[in-house]
Amino acid sequence: MAIIEGWLPASRENWETLMWWWKLYPLIGSMQWFMSWYGMGKTSVESKLNLPGRFAWFTMEVPGFMTLLYTMSNLPAEHGITDLPWQNKVLASLFVMHYVYRAIFFPFLQPSMSPIHVSIWANAIAFQVANGIAIGSWLAAYGPTSQAEWAAQGFTTARFALGLVTFYVGLVGNYFSDEELREIRRSELRRQEKLRDQGKTVDKHYEVPQNGLFKYMLFPHYFMEWIEWTGYWIAGGLAFTPARCFLLNEFFAMLPRAVSGGKWYKEKFGEEKIKGKYVIIPGVY
Numbered sequence: 001m002a003i004i005e006g007w008l009p010a011s012r013e014n015w016e017t018l019m020w021w022w023k024l025y026p027l028i029g030s031m032q033w034f035m036s037w038y039g040m041g042k043t044s045v046e047s048k049l050n051l052p053g054r055f056a057w058f059t060m061e062v063p064g065f066m067t068l069l070y071t072m073s074n075l076p077a078e079h080g081i082t083d084l085p086w087q088n089k090v091l092a093s094l095f096v097m098h099y100v101y102r103a104i105f106f107p108f109l110q111p112s113m114s115p116i117h118v119s120i121w122a123n124a125i126a127f128q129v130a131n132g133i134a135i136g137s138w139l140a141a142y143g144p145t146s147q148a149e150w151a152a153q154g155f156t157t158a159r160f161a162l163g164l165v166t167f168y169v170g171l172v173g174n175y176f177s178d179e180e181l182r183e184i185r186r187s188e189l190r191r192q193e194k195l196r197d198q199g200k201t202v203d204k205h206y207e208v209p210q211n212g213l214f215k216y217m218l219f220p221h222y223f224m225e226w227i228e229w230t231g232y233w234i235a236g237g238l239a240f241t242p243a244r245c246f247l248l249n250e251f252f253a254m255l256p257r258a259v260s261g262g263k264w265y266k267e268k269f270g271e272e273k274i275k276g277k278y279v280i281i282p283g284v285y
Contacts, residue, residue, distance in 0.1 A: 001074070007133070008067070009075035015137045022134055022245050025127075029252035038257060039117025042206070042264060051121055053113025060116075060124035061103030065096045067132025068139075075140035085147055087160065088139045091236055094167055095135060098228065101171075106178065111185040131249075134242040143240065153239045163235025170228025173213060177221035180211050208269055217278040218265055219258040226251060255280065 006014050032038070039045065040053075072092050076084060107113060144150040188205055213220030229250060233243040262279035279285050 003070070009071045009078065009140070010133050010137050012142055015133065015142055018130060018133060019241065019245070022130060022242070022249070025245070025249045026252035029249060030256070032253070032256035032260075036260070038260070039120045041114055042261070044114035044116065047115075047117055049118045050115035051118055053115055054107040054110070056116035056121045057107040057113060058103060060121045061099060061106075061128060063125055064128030064132045065099035065103065067129050068092060068095055068136035071133060071136030072140045075137060076145070079141045079145075081141060081145050084140070084145060085150055087150055087155070087236075088143070088145070090164075091232070091240075092136070092139050094164075094232060094235075098171065101175065109178075109182060111182060111189050127249075127253075131242075131246055134245065138240065138242045143236075153237050155237060159237065160235050163231045163233070166231025166234055167228050168231070170224045170226070170231055173224030174221050174228060176212055177214065177224060180209050180214055181221070184209060206268060208265060208273055215277075217280060217282060218262055218274065219280040222254045222258050223280050223282070225254075 002008060010018065037043070037045075039047070039050070040056075044050070044053075069092075072084075076082070144153055144155075184207060188207075191205065208214075208218075213224070217223065226247065229243065229247045233240055233247055236243050238244075258280040262274075265274050
């Protein structure tokens with residue numbers, strides 16, 4: 001049963017229209033180069049339009065994998081597909097795996113989360129739904145739906161395995177980088193609690209992460225997410241256009257934030273404190 005006729009699940013015509021516009025998303029992401037404000041994380045500011053961090057994060061990240069699961073459950077039957085190849089199921093499972101962590105576990109593992117502005121929240125929901133439709137529709141009906149079609153697109157087990165390994169390296173690296181940031185926040189909360197017990201004024205305190213990949217770069221959690229989705233695209237092959245779009249869209253959305261964050265670290269701690277660290281791309285920047 002369609003939730004939105006022609007869109008959830010998407011007809012081929014509407015999916016192709018979405019994909020045409022989806023390839024232009026980097027232009028939207030690049031607009032951040034001209035903006036100093038970003039209403040979440042370290043740059044969150046007080047506003048009547050802010051939402052509680054955990055609630056906002058959970059509700060803006062969940063729609064992506066829920067849209068994909070709904071599409072995978074309903075679209076094949078509309079095209080007379082009774083069973084999808086194992087490759088489609090594995091790729092769908094990887095997507096869901098990432099977002100079960102990112103949408104459900106991540107916000108509730110965080111010791112604290114800054115408020116998120118409603119405009120960031122709304123844009124993230126739109127991104128997630130569009131991405132869920134794009135990838136889910138390709139996996140459910142508009143990409144290869146038989147072993148013969150996978151073979152025609154040059155499928156090899158070696159390439160798929162390389163993609164899986166790359167994906168998991170990125171996933172694990174992303175998790176442990178997140179965990180290092182969480183430990184810093186736990187330490188800060190303990191410090192604040194101790195000061196409060198002593199009746200002292202509590203000010204917000206930041207520090208430069210130093211463990212794991214943070215020894216070499218300021219934003220390894222961003223970089224490892226790019227590695228993760230590069231592996232996803234490799235596994236699906238060059239014809240997996242929605243995965244390529246997702247990777248490029250993330251790159252153009254996250255790079256300006258990393259560059260801005262690098263400037264924030266430099267202004268906050270000084271050049272000497274971050275000396276020798278790349279911002280986001282090892283050996284490049």
